[in-house]
Amino acid sequence: MTVRISPIILLFMFFTLPRVPVGAQSLPEPTRLLAQDGIRVPIYEGFEQLHPLFTHETDTLRVINFWATWCAPCVEELPYFDELAREQREQPVQVILISLDFRKQLEKRLLPFLRERDLQATVVVLDDPDADSWIDAVDPSWSGAIPATLLLHGTRREFREQTFTREELHTLVESMMEEYP
Amino acid sequence: MKRNMLPVLALLLLAAFPHTLPANGYGVGDKATDFRLKNVDGSMVSLADYPGAKGFIVIFTCNHCPYSVAYEDRIIALDKKYRPKGFPVIAINPNDPKVQPEDSFEKMQERAKEKGFTFPYLLDEEQTIYPQYGATRTPHVFLLEKNGGDYLVRYIGAIDNNHSDPEDADEPYVARAVDALLAGNTPHPDMTKAIGCSIKRKK
Numbered sequence: 001m002t003v004r005i006s007p008i009i010l011l012f013m014f015f016t017l018p019r020v021p022v023g024a025q026s027l028p029e030p031t032r033l034l035a036q037d038g039i040r041v042p043i044y045e046g047f048e049q050l051h052p053l054f055t056h057e058t059d060t061l062r063v064i065n066f067w068a069t070w071c072a073p074c075v076e077e078l079p080y081f082d083e084l085a086r087e088q089r090e091q092p093v094q095v096i097l098i099s100l101d102f103r104k105q106l107e108k109r110l111l112p113f114l115r116e117r118d119l120q121a122t123v124v125v126l127d128d129p130d131a132d133s134w135i136d137a138v139d140p141s142w143s144g145a146i147p148a149t150l151l152l153h154g155t156r157r158e159f160r161e162q163t164f165t166r167e168e169l170h171t172l173v174e175s176m177m178e179e180y181p
Numbered sequence: 182m183k184r185n186m187l188p189v190l191a192l193l194l195l196a197a198f199p200h201t202l203p204a205n206g207y208g209v210g211d212k213a214t215d216f217r218l219k220n221v222d223g224s225m226v227s228l229a230d231y232p233g234a235k236g237f238i239v240i241f242t243c244n245h246c247p248y249s250v251a252y253e254d255r256i257i258a259l260d261k262k263y264r265p266k267g268f269p270v271i272a273i274n275p276n277d278p279k280v281q282p283e284d285s286f287e288k289m290q291e292r293a294k295e296k297g298f299t300f301p302y303l304l305d306e307e308q309t310i311y312p313q314y315g316a317t318r319t320p321h322v323f324l325l326e327k328n329g330g331d332y333l334v335r336y337i338g339a340i341d342n343n344h345s346d347p348e349d350a351d352e353p354y355v356a357r358a359v360d361a362l363l364a365g366n367t368p369h370p371d372m373t374k375a376i377g378c379s380i381k382r383k384k
Contacts, residue, residue, distance in 0.1 A: 066376075068247075070247050071378065071379075072281075073379060073381075100376055102247065102251075102345060103345055104345075129342070129343040129344055129345045129346070129349070130342045130343065131339070131342075131344075131374060131375045131376045132338070132339060132342055132352075132373040132374045132375060133342075135374040135375075135376070136374070142374070143317035143318055143374065144317075144318055144339075144374045144375050144376050144377050145317045145318035145376075145377055145378065145379040145380070146376060146377075146378070146379065147379070161317070161379075163379075
């Protein structure tokens, strides 16, 4: 006996699926979730939870940016990273913005900021104050200053401790795409 | 096979003219430069002004950076504890006030007064000192020990291992490093990293 499902029901089912932000599917299990008015931000209290993001080789270009709402040069370059997440490309790009906002300011500063910006990129919080234990795991050349950005594509890694212009970011992304035509 | 000679030639040139290498700042064991920078009280301050000091806790820090603010009380405590033992704190703001108006000389004066800074708070106005030291963020500590006429770098890095709560900081890196020097030992660790605000360069 065959069960026929009407296309209208299928359509209905599709729109009632829980909406998961692009790229969020592959995130590791967080310590807790910061949730308010439909905004959900995973919080990681130990760097080791996020470690797979930095080591796992993937054919998706992964762009990881360390930032905070109070960091002016970070906020300045944030739109360029969000554009990357919004652009339609042949090659998939996963943009993960790791907020280093202070624990006490997540509700007061981070959530209002995210509500206002409506970012397409995936935002997570890393709340692991023992930074000396994990900065080198991101990249040994990182001094710890933010903004800082790591791009991963297959076995290729590019780390930058700098503020990007739109052009600089695009040039770097394109150069990393070229290796996987 | 002339092409194979090129890397060799480049290495020879670099060995002959090491000063042409890009400056990456100091490593542990290097000699640090003295400076003459304007303090919030209007005076000019140099390391040479402290003939009785055994060394210095030089901290690149500023007004605007939340990490710097989080450490203000701990920097005051370090100065109160170690100045009498011969290791005073010297704070230097490396930021360009045009890029970061909160770090202007006047705002530095205000903040020093508000918080009751017990140490000099200097402005690296020409932005020539922080690149020599290799400071990249605020706060960024360089612990110096006097050795004859030299200032030797003994520790570079973070103040402790928890910016958000001093109670949870179980590795007081700087205090331990100064204690080690006072006991005639070598600090361990002598280099640590921390998250901080990038230094705001003149545009």
